[in-house]
Amino acid sequence: MNRALEKLTNILDLSDSIQDKKSKAKAYMLRAELSIEENYKSFDPQKIKSYLKRAEEIQIEINDSLGLGYNYVLQALTATRNTSYSNADKHFSDAEIIFDKYQSTDDINKLKYYRGLFYLSQGINGRAIERFENSLPINDPYQPNYLRAKVHLNLAKAYKNIKQYKDAKLNAETALKIGNSYNFPIIKLESTLIVSDTYAGLNDLENAYNFQNSYIKIKDSIYNAERMQSMAEANAYFDNEFQKRHIEELERDNNVESQKGKRNKLTSILSSALLIIISLLTISLYRNNQIKVKTNNLLLKKNSELQLAKDNAEKAMKAKAQFLSTVTHELRTPLYAVTGLTHLLLEENPSESQKEHLKSLKFSGDYLLTFINDILQVNKIEARKLAVERAPLNLKKILNDVVNSLTQTSKENNNKIVLDIDEGIPEKLIGDYLKMSQVFINLISNALKFTKDGIVNISAVIIEENDTEQTIQFEIKDNGIGISQVMQENIFDSFSQGSVQINRKYGGTGLGLTIVKSLLELLESDIQLKSKLGVGSTFCFSLVLNKMEPETISDAEIVDEEKTDLKSRGFKVLLVEDNKINQVITKKIIAKQNMTCDIADDGYQAIDYARSNRYDFILMDIHMPGISGIEATKEIRKFDVSTPIIALTAISLDDNKDDFLKDGFNEVISKPFDPEVFYKKISHILS
Incomplete structure (x- = not known):
């Protein structure tokens, strides 16, 4: 930085001596660019504008069009840093x-x-990545290697933002290599x-820790007090030189004007006064x-304190996330026994009095499972473990399915659902089927819960469209109890339903709207709420969905309407489960469909059974002592690549369905599960 400012000062001296105005304007623009790049100190748009304005005046005077174009680019970057996005877009267009x-x-x-x-x-990370990649190869007469490093560095930032850690690491390592070379x-x-963050995202904690230490060492070497003092003095020196030259130009202009007229006493007095004022301004600057x-120097100290506080807060958040993940995971195992045994008992023709108790037990188990799922969902969102998926979907079918699934709920409060x-x-669009379904289910079920003898209107309207995508606005409107202005301020907070009384009267976890808001943020959208107490509530949001070719076949449109029946097929199953109670429950659920099974208590036994016998499919628990279900599956796949293997597990924070599929599984079923859903997935895999 110091050397750069020294060189720019030399350029100004040389351009003044040979009257090279183009080089002088270039020096001012390079100084502005250095100020834009100074991320370690406060951003001063007024100072940058003064450099660019002086450069622009010279470029217009000498008709330097290309220089003026680059000037507009720097003005756009200044507006971007100052969050004036409309001005930034205009300057980019001019350039x-x-x-x-x-x-x-x-x-x-x-x-x-x-x-x-x-x-x-x-x-807007996707468009950023496209622009950065299209800019290569990038060239500049003054800083080609630096610009190339910046392209890869910003590509790494964009890929990291969308959790594509491998691409982020590759570009960050390229930038680091250039940075080390020059x-x-x-x-x-x-x-x-x-690089440290991407290793952390890829769960390579050892490398993440090593690069974090390297980052701290580099940071300490750059931002030591002596170096910062030197940079500040270099900044001050160049700024004074800029003001000095501007003053000299004013003085020259003043002398020229004075020579044109008669040098009377009044002119001399005014000139002297002007020089005095300019001198005072110079001293003030x-x-x-x-x-x-x-x-x-004070800001650097405060920044260090803030960084320490930030690191401590992140450690606390990580500890909380891991704790909640462990708790929810451990709760699922006994809950599987509760829900599984309840389902089996209800199918064994209990007496009416027993049936009533069993239904109450099933309701309590389902409620607890919903609560655990909500906590895990919020935990995954906060830990940034959720990624946006882009796949074919049928929007009309999603909305109709959600409405149909909530028909019984609407009848309980004598409500009517209107879908528009x-x-x-179109029938086919590209989006995230699961996250959109979760948003609709939470919002519509909330509307039905807080409305009685009323109407819930659901609308989907196109508000913008081009050849490749549609922007669709969704609105869920009810005429229920409404939400007061005070309660609207924290209605999207976790475990909040407005008040304790509402929570007790209507039930629920208070996490639904938190999940909705977080999921929509992942989908690059935001939710708006309009409500009046006693009148009703309206939730509104918009999504941008890509169009797809009409001939493309969407898996989302394939609907299996037949009732699941596996009894006639006599499947043989290998059940790998270390918990004895879970073994009994799962075996009975399997036996209901006339299937027989062998039981392996651990991963090693599962490998031996799979090698010695022929099974129609394997149910594999994941978390087991000795060897995990993932490692056992990898070993089985070495000699058997065709037998379907289904992960049967209590999902935790770090579990991801795509990871299971990469490890050799055909499907994932989370415990506890609905037996009918279990049968459907088995039927789908085997067919």
Whole structure:
């Protein structure tokens, strides 16, 4: 930084001596760019604007169009950092017109890179990645290697934001390699931190820890007090030089004007007064810069304290997430026994008095399971363990299925559900089926719960459309009890239903709206609430869904309407389960469909059984002593690649269905499960 400012000062001296205005404007723009890049100190848009304005005046004067285009790019970046996104977009468009006119490939590629920075700052990671990748190869007469490193560094940031950790790590390592080769301190610092974060995302904690230590060492070497003092003095020196040259230009202009007229006494007095004022301003600017140096040192100290507090808060959040994950996982095993035995007892023709007790027990078990699932869902969202999936779906079918599943709930409170779907919405779209279903189920079931003898309206309307995507606005409106203005402020908080009285009267976990808000944020949307106490509530949000080719077949449209019946097929099953109670329950559920099974108590026994016998499918518990279900499955796959293996597990925070499928499983069924859902999944796999 110091050397850069020293070189820029030399450029200003040389350009003044040879009257090279183009180089002078370039120096001011490079100084502005350095100020934009200074992430370690306070951002001063006014200072940057003064440099760019002076450069713009010179470029207009000498008709330097390409220089002016680059000036607009820097103005756009300044507006982006200052959150003036509309101004930023206008400046980018002005620059694009100039570069297209002159067919300047290098400048067009740089513009793509800076557009990528703009999208990255707004959280539009997909478009940012596209712009960054299209900007390569990037070239610049002054800083080609630095710009190339910045492209890979920002690609790494964007990929990390969408949890594509492998791509993020690859780009961060490329940036780090360039940074090491050419000694770019800030590149080395930021890329080392991202490499550490990506290793953490890939659960490689040892490498994550090693790179975190490297990050701390680099940070300490960059932001030591002596270096920061030197940088601040270099900044102050260049700023004073800028003001000095501006003053000298004003003085020259004043002398020229004075020579044109008669040098009378009044002119001399005014000139002297002007020089006095300018001198006072120069002294004031110098003192202000000294104050800024002291302020920067204080800010560095406060930043260190804030970083320590942030690290402690993150450790506490991680400990809380792990604790809740462990608790919810451990609760599922005994809950499986409760729900499984209750289901079996209800099917064995109990007396009416026993049936009533068993139904109450089943209701309590289902309620507890819902509560545990909600806690796990919130925990996964907070731990950033959920990723957005893009797959074919039928939006109309999703809404109809949700409404049909809640028909009984609507009858309990004598409510009517009205579904209004825009006819322009096609049968096939691309989106996240599961997360959208969760959002609709939570919002519609809430509306039905808090409405009695009323109407719940659900609408889906296209508000924007182009060749590749549709923006659809969804609205769930009821005429129920409504929500007061005071309660609306925290209605989306965890475990909040507005008041203790409402919670006791209507029941529920108080996590539904928290999950809805978090899921919509993952889908790059936001939810709005309009409500009045005693009148009703309206929840509104919009989603951008991609269109798909009409000939594409969507798995989401395949519906199995037949009742599940496996009795006639006489399947033979291997059940791998270390818990004796779970063994009994699962075996009885299997026997209900006329299936026979062998039971393995651990993973080693499961491998021996699978090698010695022929099974139609294998039910594999995951968390077992000795060897886990995942390791046992990998061993079985070495000699048997065709027998379906189904993970039968109590899902925890770190469990992910895609990971199970990569490890050789065909399906995942979470415990405790509904037997009918269990039978359907078995039938689907075996057919």
